[in-house]
Amino acid sequence: MSTLDRARLADLHARERAAFSDARPRSRALAEQAAAHMPGGVPMSWMVKWPGAFPVFVEHAEGAHFTCVDGIDHVDLCLGDTGAMMGHSPAPTVDAVTRQLSRGITTMLPTEDAIAVSRGLAERFGLPFWQFTLTATDANRHAIRYARHLTGRTKVVVHNWCYHGSVDEAFATLGPDGTTVDRRSNIGAPVDTAETTRVVEFNDLDALERALAHGDVAAILVEPALTNIGIVLPDPGYNEGVRELATRYGALLVNDETHTICAGPGGYTAAHGLEPDMLVIGKSIGGGIPCGTFGFSQEIADRIARSIELEDIDVGGIGGTLAGNGLSMAAMKATLEQVMTADAFEHMVPLADAWADGVQAGIDAVGADWHVTRLGARAEYNFSGRPSHDGQEAHDADDFELQQYLHLYALNRGILLTPFHNMALMSPATTAADVEAHTTMFGECLRELFATG
Incomplete structure (x- = not known):
């Protein structure tokens, strides 16, 4: 050696x-x-x-x-x-974006492209409903908010040394005694991450069950394979075990496919038949134009519809005025249909x-x-x-x-x-x-x- x-x-x-x-x-x-x-x-x-x-x-x-x-x-x-x-500036994406630039960049109203994009995402990932953001970070934030709202719980479980954009709850690691501590250089943390987060090691189902057994976990936010601390692949059956534990303890499972989309057209989720409650992706699906999205099951859609009043839907912390803009939707449609094949x-x-x-x-x-x-x-x-x-x-x-x-x-x-x-x-x-x-x-x-x- x-x-x-x-x-x-x-x-x-x-x-x-x-x-x-x-x-x-x-x-x-x-x-x-x-x-x-x-x-x-x-x-x-x-x-x-x-x-x-x-x-x-x-x-x-x-x-x-x-x-x-x-x-x-x-x-x-x-x-x-x-x-x-x-690839940089794929021709179908550039053509679609160029056409859209002269037709309107953002209007706070939907374009027909949004229908095609949401349908295509449903076919790829197996989740029927989709909402759009400008980044995967935004999508993760919204997924966590919905999880807390629907479960009435406060905690989020993440993997040790994970990365989910600039989501506050994910800037946590395991301390020497196994407790949750702020990740090194967690700049301007709004609260101690121990108040919001439990950290478990990847590939450790026993640790995950201990974290869930408290009964206060709203969401398990995971990459189905770690990528931002180096690639760490799941043990056989690990993701299936995460799904079973989430169901048993009443937590929502959120798969972040922002990097693991490299596993195939439907990411690691489709390649391995995973069944999350929600799924987040950004970056790649717009060919370089800022975009993000999160999908969710019929059950989640029904629970959201029953629990949020129309009067409050614009001030609930979900979305932004540029979300779902025409330029991003045009980029996603072209990229998903003609490039990411x-x-x-x-x-x-x-x-x-x-x-x-x-x-x-x-x-x-x-x-x-x-x-x-x-x-x-x-x-x-x-x-x-x-x-x-x-x-x-x-x-x-x-x-x-x-x-x-x-x-x-x-x-x-x-x-x-x-x-x-x-x-x-x-x-x-x-x-x-x-x-x-x-x-x-x-x-x-x-x-x-x-x-x-």
Whole structure:
């Protein structure tokens, strides 16, 4: 088993940082200008975590590539962290959005596209009723509100080291004594998450039952496979066990498919025949146009209709004036019907397998104690010798310094990975040559990193 030389890593990292800055003078100049009115020179604070001394500014993105302002072409394996999973600016989506722009962007009234989109989502995910938002975060918030309203309960159960957008209840982890504590850097938390949330480990049905046995849990909010702390796959029968426990203890089960849509056209839910009470998705289904949605069963729809007065329906904390706008609906209709198809996944999934095979070959060649995990059109490597079984194991396997180096090495060779993970996502526009470029780069990187003598 190869051992990582930290001094060597530091030297190589310094070299790559210098090479990055030398190759991107235009991005560096723009970052300096941007710092005058944007903290860190970025439009959102988390962008400062990209590797390198400044962010790469994009000039043009199309398909599975983008060109930065310094004229460098990049293979994009990040794809907006799923927002552009179907490729940058897919032609059917662009055409539909362009037509809608001249017909009205937002009116607070429905368009005919909404009928087609809701029908298509029902067919994909098996839930008959849908409402629309601008983000999956909004959809998660609304699902939680409905769950609390319908059950009369206050608590939400989430998995340890989960991520569900900026939902307050999900910024919680397990403390050393097994209690719920605020996640590190939970900025401006409105209340202690222990008041709203119970955290359980992924793949631990006994812990979930203990959390539900209190009788105060309104919703179990889950990704059917963890993706934001590294890919953690469910044990056989785990999701079915979650469903059974939710039913037994009267909690609503909410599947967040925002990332696990990579498992197929109907996400992990359809691929594995899961039966949530509610389902949330965003990002990818609009081809890059902001959108989100949540679906629910007939029973949930009936309970909502019986319990909310018409007079109060606009002030209940559900929705927003831009929700369901014409532009988003046009984008979703085109993307779902013409881009996010079964044929697209038949192209994408084998490429993800090829990417994973290439990464595993690179790992094996140097004897690194790392592992690759696959999930449909997505795959990821982590710094442990076996798959993580839960969120804590995945968290403990991370190495921020090493991750930053590997991402910067790739970026300097024209390949973009998903930030804060070692994750790659395939699109319908991704090619075998794109995957092979990563395989070659990754093998060279590891041979240099683990070189002896």
